[in-house]
Amino acid sequence: MGTASPSTRLSCATHCGRGIQAAAALAWREWIRFVRQRNRVIGAAVQPVVFWLLFGAGLGPSFSLPGEATAEVSYFQYFFPGTLLLILLFAAIFTTISIIEDRREGFLQSVLVAPLPRWSMVAGKLLGGTMIALVHAIPFLVLGLVTSGIFISVFQLFAVLLWLGLVGLQMVALGFSLAWRMSSVQGFHAIMNLLLMPMWLLSGAFFPVTTGPLRFVAIINPLSYSLSVLRRLFYLDATPAIRDMMTAGLPTMTLSICVTLIVTFLACVMAWILAKGRSTGEQP
Amino acid sequence: MPSAIDIRDVSHSFASRRALYNVSVEIQPGERFAFVGPNGSGKTTLFRLISTLFPLSAGEIDICGDSVAATPSLVRQHLGVVFQSPCLDRFLTVRENIELEGSLFGLSGATCRSQTALLADRFGFTDRLSDLAAKLSGGMRRRVEIAKTLLHSPEVILLDEPTGPLDPSARRALWELLDCVRRQDGVTVVFTTHLLEEAEQADRVAILDEGRLIACDSPAALRSSLGSDILSVRPLDVAAATQSLHEAFGILPQSVDGSLRVTLSADRNALARYMQKPHPEVASLSVASPTLEDVFLDRTGRCFTPVEPSVKGASHGHR
Numbered sequence: 224m225g226t227a228s229p230s231t232r233l234s235c236a237t238h239c240g241r242g243i244q245a246a247a248a249l250a251w252r253e254w255i256r257f258v259r260q261r262n263r264v265i266g267a268a269v270q271p272v273v274f275w276l277l278f279g280a281g282l283g284p285s286f287s288l289p290g291e292a293t294a295e296v297s298y299f300q301y302f303f304p305g306t307l308l309l310i311l312l313f314a315a316i317f318t319t320i321s322i323i324e325d326r327r328e329g330f331l332q333s334v335l336v337a338p339l340p341r342w343s344m345v346a347g348k349l350l351g352g353t354m355i356a357l358v359h360a361i362p363f364l365v366l367g368l369v370t371s372g373i374f375i376s377v378f379q380l381f382a383v384l385l386w387l388g389l390v391g392l393q394m395v396a397l398g399f400s401l402a403w404r405m406s407s408v409q410g411f412h413a414i415m416n417l418l419l420m421p422m423w424l425l426s427g428a429f430f431p432v433t434t435g436p437l438r439f440v441a442i443i444n445p446l447s448y449s450l451s452v453l454r455r456l457f458y459l460d461a462t463p464a465i466r467d468m469m470t471a472g473l474p475t476m477t478l479s480i481c482v483t484l485i486v487t488f489l490a491c492v493m494a495w496i497l498a499k500g501r502s503t504g505e506q507p
Numbered sequence: 508m509p510s511a512i513d514i515r516d517v518s519h520s521f522a523s524r525r526a527l528y529n530v531s532v533e534i535q536p537g538e539r540f541a542f543v544g545p546n547g548s549g550k551t552t553l554f555r556l557i558s559t560l561f562p563l564s565a566g567e568i569d570i571c572g573d574s575v576a577a578t579p580s581l582v583r584q585h586l587g588v589v590f591q592s593p594c595l596d597r598f599l600t601v602r603e604n605i606e607l608e609g610s611l612f613g614l615s616g617a618t619c620r621s622q623t624a625l626l627a628d629r630f631g632f633t634d635r636l637s638d639l640a641a642k643l644s645g646g647m648r649r650r651v652e653i654a655k656t657l658l659h660s661p662e663v664i665l666l667d668e669p670t671g672p673l674d675p676s677a678r679r680a681l682w683e684l685l686d687c688v689r690r691q692d693g694v695t696v697v698f699t700t701h702l703l704e705e706a707e708q709a710d711r712v713a714i715l716d717e718g719r720l721i722a723c724d725s726p727a728a729l730r731s732s733l734g735s736d737i738l739s740v741r742p743l744d745v746a747a748a749t750q751s752l753h754e755a756f757g758i759l760p761q762s763v764d765g766s767l768r769v770t771l772s773a774d775r776n777a778l779a780r781y782m783q784k785p786h787p788e789v790a791s792l793s794v795a796s797p798t799l800e801d802v803f804l805d806r807t808g809r810c811f812t813p814v815e816p817s818v819k820g821a822s823h824g825h826r
Contacts (some may be wrong), residue, residue, distance in 0.1 A: 241613040248610030256598045329592035333592070336558050337611035338583035 249347025305428025318352030382433035396490035471500030509572035517566030544715035587656030646677030
């Protein structure tokens with residue numbers, strides 16, 4: 224930006240206020256776009272439910288957790304936090320695909336020539352995406368709690384919601400960074416299948432990753448930590464036998480919270496730095 | 508009063524090729540100014556440099572006295588930019604699109620609403636405000652886009668190939684509209700185009716070719732710089748026709764796309780004498796006052812619109 228002239232310094236406060244106003248308006252736009260694309264709403268909400276039911280019913284009988292209390296939990300329960308994570312992942316993917324669409328449809332250009340700090344555009348996208356991810360996750364959370372026999376307190380419910388918001392932000396920010404330089408939705412699908420889905424599969428969402436070379440992948444996978452807290456929150460009050468069994472192979476609560484906070488922060492900063500770089504707002 | 512746009516010695520390179528060479532242009536407030544050039548002439552690069560989408564690497568650009576490189580935020584406030592590709596969000600209504608733009612430019616809700624109503628009335632889309640942008644016709648979409656850029660009262664409107672996808676009547680309507688905006692709001696209108704007919708309508712034209720500014724003046728001045736008329740001959744026998752033209756006018760004709768051209772002076776006697784003789788070596792001939800196309804031809808030795816295969820991308824072996 225070079226040196227600031229007196230007039231730019233004077234307008235610093237209004238600049239900031241304007242950035243927040245614009246971020247709110249852009250987040251609102253994400254929301255409107257989302258509700259007006261009904262197939263998007265249905266796709267992101269129904270697919271994980273189908274996964275949950277099919278995998279739960281199909282794998283349930285042959286799946287057994289290490290430990291004695293294995294008869295006391297069903298695979299539906301085990302898979303439930305993982306499905307919540309998958310919903311966030313899908314919602315985040317849909318949001319970041321919208322970045323590629325914004326570029327293709329020319330909308331992004333009109334944002335880039337507005338007198339706005341770049342963080343404001345990024346914040347609008349991330350907040351809008353997180354909001355949409357949460358709206359996807361909440362109905363499934365209610366459905367799961369009602370049908371799967373997991374009982375949680377009000378405190379746990381709030382903690383879970385807060386956590387879903389944070390993890391949603393983390394995923395949207397990661398998706399933003401991946402999508403920013405990308406020119407086609409097809410390219411993003413490749414990334415999704417090669418990177419994001421394996422990340423989810425190896426997070427402990429699907430099966431405990433306790434041994435073998437996959438263990439190393441689980442340790443460097445940020446989603447392991449996101450899932451760890453989520454799963455632990457559901458079993459805060461459970462008997463030690465059940466809790467140990469459900470959380471086998473997962474990192475500790477404190478470590479998981481710290482790692483997720485750091486990763487989320489870094490992902491947001493990365494999104495901001497990438498967006499600050501030169502861009503014409505057009506397809507490369 | 509500072510110039511609306513002051514471009515000084517601007518060069519720009521991409522990784523492999525140079526897109527602009529030392530371009531300097533000064534545009535006065537209230538002017539209607541065209542950057543014209545064939546595809547690849549660098550006009551879109553220049554457009555992006557002016558609109559702050561590309562960082563400036565060499566040279567300087569000031570918009571209304573503010574530097575593009577040092578104070579892009581101030582510059583963006585001065586500018587209203589209309590892109591080649593439509594930038595309305597098709598999932599939002601016209602009103603939502605305009606109000607979103609208002610938020611991006613820091614307008615308060617009340618100001619934005621009253622401005623929207625005013626612009627809609629003036630541009631004739633009040634009854635379309637609640638329609639989704641996807642439902643608008645191409646001409647209407649352009650109209651809304653221009654209204655949208657006027658929301659923050661810019662001093663300069665910058666348009667990249669604004670009439671590209673429009674049919675002739677929508678084009679005419681658009682130019683009338685822009686003219687009206689220019690007169691009533693005192694806005695400087697700067698546009699790029701690859702159509703010389705469109706550039707003729709500007710107060711002044713900058714012609715770009717392969718990244719170089721080859722001419723910059725009013726269309727009338729550019730045309731008259733070539734002399735009064737141009738004689739264009741389609742020969743049956745090129746050598747004989749060249750010779751007879753040389754004898755009649757004392758200059759060697761220029762050969763362009765199979766026809767021979769001679770720029771005539773104000774004195775018509777040579778032309779009269781040439782026309783009186785029979786010319787079996789000539790298939791047809793025409794005399795016309797020079798156009799911007801002729802100016803381009805004169806400065807570059809090439810046709811502005813090269814004979815190209817009609818299908819884009821099917822130019823095998825053409826280069």
